[in-house]
Amino acid sequence: MNSRTQNKTRSSEAAKISDATVKRLSKYYRTLQSAIGSNKVTISSEEIARINGLTAAQVRKDLSFFGAFGRRGLGYNVADLHRNISRILGLHRTWNVCIVGVGNIGRALVRFKQFQEQGFYIKLIMDSDSAKWGQTVGDLTIENSEDCKELVRREKIRIAIVAVPASAAQRVVDRLVDAGIKAILNFAPVSIFAPPGVYVRNENMAIEIESLSFALTNKSRK
Amino acid sequence: MNSRTQNKTRSSEAAKISDATVKRLSKYYRTLQSAIGSNKVTISSEEIARINGLTAAQVRKDLSFFGAFGRRGLGYNVADLHRNISRILGLHRTWNVCIVGVGNIGRALVRFKQFQEQGFYIKLIMDSDSAKWGQTVGDLTIENSEDCKELVRREKIRIAIVAVPASAAQRVVDRLVDAGIKAILNFAPVSIFAPPGVYVRNENMAIEIESLSFALTNKSRK
DNA sequence: AATTGTGAACCTCTTCACAGCT
DNA sequence: AGCTGTGAAGAGGTTCACAATT
Numbered sequence A, B: 001m002n003s004r005t006q007n008k009t010r011s012s013e014a015a016k017i018s019d020a021t022v023k024r025l026s027k028y029y030r031t032l033q034s035a036i037g038s039n040k041v042t043i044s045s046e047e048i049a050r051i052n053g054l055t056a057a058q059v060r061k062d063l064s065f066f067g068a069f070g071r072r073g074l075g076y077n078v079a080d081l082h083r084n085i086s087r088i089l090g091l092h093r094t095w096n097v098c099i100v101g102v103g104n105i106g107r108a109l110v111r112f113k114q115f116q117e118q119g120f121y122i123k124l125i126m127d128s129d130s131a132k133w134g135q136t137v138g139d140l141t142i143e144n145s146e147d148c149k150e151l152v153r154r155e156k157i158r159i160a161i162v163a164v165p166a167s168a169a170q171r172v173v174d175r176l177v178d179a180g181i182k183a184i185l186n187f188a189p190v191s192i193f194a195p196p197g198v199y200v201r202n203e204n205m206a207i208e209i210e211s212l213s214f215a216l217t218n219k220s221r222k
Numbered sequence C: 001a002a003t004t005g006t007g008a009a010c011c012t013c014t015t016c017a018c019a020g021c022t
Numbered sequence D: 001a002g003c004t005g006t007g008a009a010g011a012g013g014t015t016c017a018c019a020a021t022t
Helices: A019-037 A045-052 A056-064 A078-089 A104-110 A113-117 A145-154 A166-178 A205-217 B019-037 B045-052 B056-064 B078-089 B104-110 B113-117 B145-154 B166-178 B205-217
Strands: A095-100 A120-127 A140-144 A159-162 A183-186 A199-202 B095-100 B120-127 B140-144 B159-162 B183-186 B199-202
Touching: A019 A045, A019 A056, A019 A078, A019 B205, A045 A056, A078 B205, A095 A104, A095 A145, A095 B205, A104 A120, A104 B104, A113 A120, A113 B205, A120 A145, A140 A145, A145 A166, A159 A166, A159 B205, A166 A183, A183 B205, A199 B205, A205 B019, A205 B078, A205 B095, A205 B113, A205 B159, A205 B183, A205 B199, B019 B045, B019 B056, B019 B078, B045 B056, B095 B104, B095 B145, B104 B120, B113 B120, B120 B145, B140 B145, B145 B166, B159 B166, B166 B183
Parallel strands: A095 A120, A095 A159, A120 A140, A159 A183, A183 A199, B095 B120, B095 B159, B120 B140, B159 B183, B183 B199
Antiparallel strands: none
């Protein structure tokens, strides 16, 4: 009821939330899911931090960008915080997703359980290879990626996963953007470009393993 | 020949290189591979930056941590810089890798071409499910993950990929560490802990897609 | 007594801007 | 004239430390 504290409470005041904060929120979300599973009622920032290898101050700061969800002296109500984070991340609803590129990785992603469990439904899979059209993966049929625009609209898809070779990636992205896709998870090992308003995240497994090789090669004292 | 500039040239003086820098080096490395493919002789920081959606200053700064590889007025020699980055990242040699957890994702990783192409050889795959033991994936046979210690040593493996469910992840990591593994790429959707000297990187695809859902949900005025 | 929420201090990473080579 | 290498400035993210609250 204090006019000062109030106006920063309601979520997403466009205060520029860092990428790192968003990723950590996903972790807190999982921690809370697991806490619900073990019938925990309250949880402290300290405990959330310990489970995720972070500091308690970091956890509190991250949450504070979106509101004051805890109670001083008591901690956070598990169910309550879970619900709040779910709204912040947009996990209180479902999202239709398509996958372009049904190779080795694409195929695994179609079957990747965690996407569904979090409300990301793969509704459409496409490939440019005509030999694959009509084949089924799970209960989906591989479509011609030339028909992207039509299919994406029909299925009301806003998120796309790109799992094509580097050489085809930008072309695929352009077509997806043209079809109205607003967010792209890119597994191709190149940087892709999309206009403002289309969000891109890169997931490059080769880069990750190379970081390990760097660490082993430059194993410094300490 | 100048004593001042010299002593920071030779790599890995343990000057604490950031994770972000290492990831970008991997990108530059790919950019250079592709430049070699198109018979380019020199390349500027400006061009490397453009291809990767970065600034030229960033590229030069990243490289400067490891030495002065360019020539003022001319840019970088492509083959030369490629060789240098390859040494920095430890890609001038090969690495033996094992995968624990041959489910949906693990199976795709066994067949993931880019690992091999960069010198990461999958030599051993393991699972705790006895029904899988003896099955083959590619030209590897699935082994009992109880035999981890023995197998890891026999195959001289230093890098492990963990693709097991969250509930099993920490136990698997502990066993890998005990077996002498020095670097772990973790696909399990939980934070895992390893002693100092063992490097861990997390690759959590669910978190990545949740970042997209956050962006779409909080589509702010920019 | 316990634990949050947060301004301020601190630290790290990125960008600027220009001297120094080619 | 062109482009690198880098110290310094700037921006951004993390941790500290403590008042506020239960």
